[in-house]
Amino acid sequence: MLKLQNISKQFDHKIVLENINLEINTGEIVSLLGPSGSGKTTLLNIILGLTKMDQGKIIFNDVDLSHVPMKNRGFNIVFQDYALFPHLNAYENIVYGLRNKKGLVTEKELHDYIDFLELWPHLEKKIGELSGGQKQRVALARTLVTKPKILLLDEPLSALDGVIKESIKERIKSIAKEFKLTTIIVTHDPEEALTMSDKILIINQGTISQFGTPHEIINQPSNDFVKEFILKQLQIKRQNIYNLFGEKYA
Structure with a gap:
């Protein structure tokens, strides 16, 4: 609570x-x-x-x-403008927050988040190639993989x-x-x-x-x-x- x-x-x-x-x-x-x-x-x-x-x-x-x-x-936040890194692709954005948190999520858990948000077809795309809804899903995935309380x-x-x-x-x-x-x-x-x-x-x-x-x-x-x-x-x-x-x- x-x-x-x-x-x-x-x-x-x-x-x-x-x-x-x-x-x-x-x-x-x-x-x-x-x-x-x-x-x-x-x-x-x-x-x-x-x-x-x-x-x-x-x-x-x-x-x-x-x-x-x-x-x-x-706690973790998804900002109004998504705050995604334009020079990284969708997958790199999703895992960015894990770079100093080895072992926080397993590979299966990571794949489960990607699957849950239906992002597999978009992982190699740069942020500028994504629609608004796809950017929002990438931002949600990036937040969820950090397992926020x-x-x-x-x-x-x-x-x-x-x-x-x-x-x-x-x-x-x-x-x-x-x-x-x-x-x-x-x-x-x-x-x-x-x-x-x-x-x-x-x-x-x-x-x-x-x-x-x-x-x-x-x-x-x-x-x-x-x-x-x-x-x-x-x-x-x-x-x-x-x-x-x-x-x-x-």
């Missing part, structure tokens, strides 16, 4: 996060949802260890990681559309289920959060507006901001809402 206790952060005396308290169970997919500037990416970076919090605690499996460096936390995803679908986006959605859900991997996703898109997540944390102006399941968010919005943000401001696709929650909310 990941526990965040009273997490707060300021930049240039401006409050970005204030008293964030959260518990995430093993294997859950949790989306951090909110408008631009709400603090969701800062919270993701604090969990990763990339950004230092001003106060609070990060507890993972009863161990206090609050002051543990990023490289020692055992928590998988962090920063706007994983923002550069994708149509069938490719739906395919990556399903793969992310399959990864969490297959590997029992706690997954935290930053998104500004309510549709993505509702269709991908076990739970959703809605952040507004650095504070928690609501934390709950998709059904709870839709059926019992905690305040007007949640209702407006989910159902009106970002204009969620009616058919997806209908499929998830029925005609009343479509």
